[in-house]
Each structure stands twice: as C-alpha cells, then as structure tokens.
Amino acid sequence: MSNPTPRIAIVGAGLGGLLCAVVLRRHGIRATVFERDAGAGHRGQGGSLDLHEDTGQAALRTAGVYDAFLDLSRPEGQEMREYDHAGTLVAHEDGTGEPARPEIDRAVLRDLLLDGLGADGVRWGTPVRRVGLVAGGRARLVLGDGAVEDYDLVVGADGAWSRVRAVVSGAVPFYTGSTLVETWFTDVDRRYPVLAGMVGNGMMLATEASDPTRLLIGQRGGDGSVRVWIGLRCPLDWAERVGVDLADTEAVRVHFLAVFAGWHEDLLRVLRESEGPFVSRPVYRLPCPHTWQHTAGVTLLGDAAHLMPPAGQGANLALIDAADLATAVAGAVAEGSGLDAAVRGYERIMHPRGAAAAEESVRALEQ
Known part of the structure; x- marks a missing residue:
C-alpha cells in the first residue's frame, strides 16, 4: 500500500x-x-x-x-581556445573529444x-x-x-x-577575493569578426603568465552573442577604491584599458568595443x-x-x-x-x- x-x-x-x-x-x-x-x-x-x-x-x-x-x-x-596576453594561441581544443x-x-x-x-x-x-x-x-x-x-x-x-x-x-x-565583471556583444559574426575568430564556436581564455590576477573570458551563445567576463583578484569594493562609478560605462572602460595595458590590441578590443554595460559579479562560495x-x-x-x-x-x-x-x-x-x-x-x-x-x-x- x-x-x-x-x-x-x-x-x-x-x-x-x-x-x-x-x-x-x-x-x-x-x-x-x-x-x-x-x-x-x-x-x-x-x-x-x-x-x-x-x-x-x-x-x-x-x-x-x-x-x-x-x-x-x-x-x-565545446571548443576552447587559450591565448597569452600577447594574443598568441597557446592551446586549442576543438570540442570533438570525449x-x-x-x-x-x-x-x-x-x-x-x-x-x-x-x-x-x-x-x-x-x-x-x-x-x-x-x-x-x-x-x-x-x-x-x-x-x-x-x-x-x-x-x-x-x-x-x-x-x-x-x-x-x-x-x-563569503567573498572569495575574485570578481567577474560581465559585458557582452551581439551579432558577433557580422559586427565583430576579430572577436568571433578568437572565441570560435565555444570559449576563449586569455591570461598573462606573470600576472595571474587578471584574465579575459569570452563565451559564445546560441543566439550569436558573446558574453565576456573580466576576471580580477580584487577587494569586494574595488570600484569604489579606484574611484569608478559602475554606472558610467565609459569610465569603467577607461579603467580596464589601463588595467590591461600592454595586452595585444585584439584583446583590448574586447574591452574597447563591448556593447553592454559592465556588471560586477563578485564570486562567493x-x-x-x-x-x-x-x-x-x-x-x-x-x-x-x-x-x-x-x-x-x-x-x-x-x-x-x-x-x-x-x-x-x-x-x-x-x-x-x-x-x-x-x-x-x-x-x-x-x-x-x-x-x-x-x-x-x-x-x-x-x-
């Protein structure tokens, strides 16, 4: 029963x-x-x-x-592309494996x-x-x-x-000490062909070996968009400390272009040309x-x-x-x-x- x-x-x-x-x-x-x-x-x-x-x-x-x-x-x-800060492709998985x-x-x-x-x-x-x-x-x-x-x-x-x-x-x-700042692009294949090529069909990751406190991540969506996350090791109130208003998209853009100064221009274009505002997403666990x-x-x-x-x-x-x-x-x-x-x-x-x-x-x- x-x-x-x-x-x-x-x-x-x-x-x-x-x-x-x-x-x-x-x-x-x-x-x-x-x-x-x-x-x-x-x-x-x-x-x-x-x-x-x-x-x-x-x-x-x-x-x-x-x-x-x-x-x-x-x-x-499932494709994954990894670049160094100089824009060199250092690893590539085409996504066909098991x-x-x-x-x-x-x-x-x-x-x-x-x-x-x-x-x-x-x-x-x-x-x-x-x-x-x-x-x-x-x-x-x-x-x-x-x-x-x-x-x-x-x-x-x-x-x-x-x-x-x-x-x-x-x-x-509790806050982990890392934050992902999100922005995005739409209609990437037509409007941003350089970014489309770097991301491929899946995801890209760009890092600098000598400075692991910052990175760039790009991920393709099914609707032709690409979401980008700027990864930072930083205090929770990082924007306030550097005097940047997150509601001021251009001020945030200028700040990140300075943070990533010296990186390859194709990577800097990810920061310079993004359409969306910058949304700070602290990582908790x-x-x-x-x-x-x-x-x-x-x-x-x-x-x-x-x-x-x-x-x-x-x-x-x-x-x-x-x-x-x-x-x-x-x-x-x-x-x-x-x-x-x-x-x-x-x-x-x-x-x-x-x-x-x-x-x-x-x-x-x-x-």
Whole structure:
C-alpha cells in the first residue's frame, strides 16, 4: 500500500528546482514551485552551460527531456581556445573529444524544463519570506504577502542567498577575493569578426603568465552573442577604491584599458568595443565541505547546498541533486516507505559529491 501523496514545496524556479518538479510530476507527484520573479522572462538567465554526462545529462534523462536537449544543444560549443596576453594561441581544443559535453544556453534549458512542467507549474511573483519547522516533521512557509502554508517537505532550490538554508545551517556565503565583471556583444559574426575568430564556436581564455590576477573570458551563445567576463583578484569594493562609478560605462572602460595595458590590441578590443554595460559579479562560495544535521521536513539542492566558484560544476550538480532527490521521494511514495528516510538517503549521496566538486572548483579558482 502506498503512502498518501506528500505536500512538497520547491523554493526557486532555477534549473534544479524545475527539474526536481518535472521528475516528481513524471511519478504523479505535484510539487508547488515558488518563484519571486514575476515570470520566466523577468530577468536574464546568464550564459551557456556545458552539461556533463554523469551529472547534468544523466539528470535530463531522468526527467525525460534528454532527446529534446540534444536537439537544442550545441556540440560545437565545446571548443576552447587559450591565448597569452600577447594574443598568441597557446592551446586549442576543438570540442570533438570525449567525454561529450554539449553546450546549451541556460535560458533555453530553463524553457525546456518549464515546458515539461506545464503552464501551471510555477507560482510566479510569490517570494518566500521565511521558512520554519512545525510539529510532525513538517515545514512552514511564510510568503511575501504574509500567507502561511505547511508542507511535508520544503526543498531549498533558491540559490546562493537561500532563505531555506537558514533552517538547517548557519553557513553564509563569503567573498572569495575574485570578481567577474560581465559585458557582452551581439551579432558577433557580422559586427565583430576579430572577436568571433578568437572565441570560435565555444570559449576563449586569455591570461598573462606573470600576472595571474587578471584574465579575459569570452563565451559564445546560441543566439550569436558573446558574453565576456573580466576576471580580477580584487577587494569586494574595488570600484569604489579606484574611484569608478559602475554606472558610467565609459569610465569603467577607461579603467580596464589601463588595467590591461600592454595586452595585444585584439584583446583590448574586447574591452574597447563591448556593447553592454559592465556588471560586477563578485564570486562567493560556502565553506567546504558544507554539510548539516538532517532536519525532517527540509532539504537543499544546488547552490543553496554547496555554492562554489564557477568552474562548470554548479548547474550540473543542481540538476543531478534534483534528479536524485525527486527519484528518492517518488520511490518512497511508491513503496510506502518513509519520506524522511528517502531525504536522508539523498543527503548521504549529495553531501560528499558536492564537497568534492566544491574542492575542485576552489582549486581551479586559486590557479
């Protein structure tokens, strides 16, 4: 005899939260997804992702959307070009090797998961103000409008600054000492052929061996755009210290042209010709390993559980966390076993996996 279907809330309609809801729905379990954004197009979703075979791709198989992903993905996006500061190509991977890690724009993948969930799958414009515990191993959400709702399980898929995390852990993200300043180009092949050639079909990285505190990263998107990140080792308030107003695009441009003085002109053009403003994105992470004592009624996935520097692991882990959690919950419901035991089993797998990936990402950042 199976258990009654549990009431499950997922806080956050990012990739992990959506995939968790899609897998649950495939097993006949409706989860309520809460998202503070007003709708799917409320804000940009970032750049391109390379999905790994044993994590991100495996999760998409579990969700039943793998074939659709293949149709939308860009295998050629695996190409990687590395330059020195003099503009010399020092390493090139054409992206045809194994393991296959095809690229897909984050926004495209999110839309794919939203399609799998259905039009009524997300409660948009519904922020969660607070999460607490109630009797019987359940959790309570206090919503932005003051409404209160109780659930058998609340899943924190609400990212770096998770409100759900506070129920199980006192850990808060801290600044790593590195910042990525983002800008972008559109219609690159036609308007910026030099940059298009340097980035190729995938990504470029430019560094100076004698000064590892600064770098340039360029990444091609599926829409013909290129996002550029200026990587810096710097204080959190770097702009204030150098007297630059981030809202003054030309002043920021002049500053970075001075910071990268002596680099090859083709690389400096990345700074000189960018279309978008410069958006400072400090890199934060959680302590590593980040674990917590199991708490009935609440668990975490993705960045809420193991925020780490961006090194190609975060989205992949969020997806596989979501698939593992949803599969465990669905199994418990089908078998008539305990929901809490299923969540414990998920956490036993997720904690060491997240810790190993976080350690690897921290090493990559330090290098």
